[in-house]
Amino acid sequence: MNASNLQLQGLYLALASLNEALVAKGVLGRDEIELALARAEQIALGEERTTEELTSANRDALAFPARLLRLANKEAESGEPPSFSKLARLVGQTKGHYPDEL
Numbered sequence: 321m322n323a324s325n326l327q328l329q330g331l332y333l334a335l336a337s338l339n340e341a342l343v344a345k346g347v348l349g350r351d352e353i354e355l356a357l358a359r360a361e362q363i364a365l366g367e368e369r370t371t372e373e374l375t376s377a378n379r380d381a382l383a384f385p386a387r388l389l390r391l392a393n394k395e396a397e398s399g400e401p402p403s404f405s406k407l408a409r410l411v412g413q414t415k416g417h418y419p420d421e422l
Contacts, residue, residue, distance in 0.1 A: 332388050335389055339353050340393075350393055350397065353393045357386045357389050357393065361383050388408065388411050391407050391414070
């Protein structure tokens with residue numbers, strides 16, 4: 321596996337842990353984190369170049385961090401932090417199709 325991929329996996333897990341700490345300290349609620357990450361995903365996918373120049377696989381790659389962190393936020397409610405592989409699998413299972421793919 322590419323070392324930069326491993327670094328990104330670590331970064332995503334660190335951000336998920338920071339989000340959980342914000343919830344635990346009462347700084348932000350899960351719903352506020354969800355809203356912020358949903359906004360980030362929409363901003364990333366809403367840029368003109370995204371729909372005009374990128375393949376659907378590249379759009380998925382662009383949205384992956386926000387999608388993974390949204391799922392980590394949701395899964396953290398159960399009290400046990402999910403693994404990266406579980407989160408990545410959930411991203412793949414829950415992503416929809418883009419309008420131009422239908």
